[in-house]
Amino acid sequence: MESGAGKLATTDGFLADAVVQGSSLIFVAHLVPGYFAASLSQPEWDSGWTPLQRKVLWAAALSSTVIPDADVVYNVIFRGFFNHSTLYTHSLLIHLIPVLLWVLSKFIFNWRYGAMLFGLIAIGGLSHIALDAIVHNTPLLYPLSDQMFGTGPRQIVEHGVVGYLTHPFMLLEIGMIAFMLRSLRNRFLVV
Numbered sequence: 001m002e003s004g005a006g007k008l009a010t011t012d013g014f015l016a017d018a019v020v021q022g023s024s025l026i027f028v029a030h031l032v033p034g035y036f037a038a039s040l041s042q043p044e045w046d047s048g049w050t051p052l053q054r055k056v057l058w059a060a061a062l063s064s065t066v067i068p069d070a071d072v073v074y075n076v077i078f079r080g081f082f083n084h085s086t087l088y089t090h091s092l093l094i095h096l097i098p099v100l101l102w103v104l105s106k107f108i109f110n111w112r113y114g115a116m117l118f119g120l121i122a123i124g125g126l127s128h129i130a131l132d133a134i135v136h137n138t139p140l141l142y143p144l145s146d147q148m149f150g151t152g153p154r155q156i157v158e159h160g161v162v163g164y165l166t167h168p169f170m171l172l173e174i175g176m177i178a179f180m181l182r183s184l185r186n187r188f189l190v191v
């Protein structure tokens with residue numbers, strides 16, 4: 001994300017840096033539910049699953065939380081502006097696909113690994129659009145409707161990232177990240 005700072009067309013200097021720092025924070029905050037979904041579900045992971053299968057579960061849990069914003073990252077790095085170019089990744093309808101695959105794996109095919117994989121992907125994607133809906137509204141029914149749904153405060157909805165950076169939600173997301181870092185520290189701390 002840092003490399004995109006100088007390329008932002010709509011802002012410059014300090015503001016561009018603040019926007020990039022802020023959007024990096026949003027990005028990291030999205031990882032938090034995926035991290036805890038993988039971490040808390042681990043006792044349910046089958047002992048017969050290979051290390052590669054376990055790595056895939058971790059990768060799926062974490063990447064599914066941030067992939068909906070892939071278009072924003074792409075735009076900042078390669079096209080020099082900060083915006084969404086597709087709304088599909090923030091539609092509830094798209095995120096029902098992994099939910100459906102989870103249901104099929106779990107209840108029809110009795111495929112435990114698939115159920116865990118699709119379950120983690122579903123949690124990652126749904127947590128992303130849930131957080132977005134709370135913070136700045138999101139087009140949950142796209143492409144059926146362009147209407148934005150959520151509880152986003154006016155300050156953020158009207159002023160975008162700049163409004164977000166000065167809103168108390170920022171503290172909430174910093175708190176979420178701190179909570180994840182604390183758990184990570186406990187996880188890897190050698191006592």
Ligand SMILES: [Zn+2]
Nearest residue numbers: 068069090132
């Ligand atoms: Zn998003």
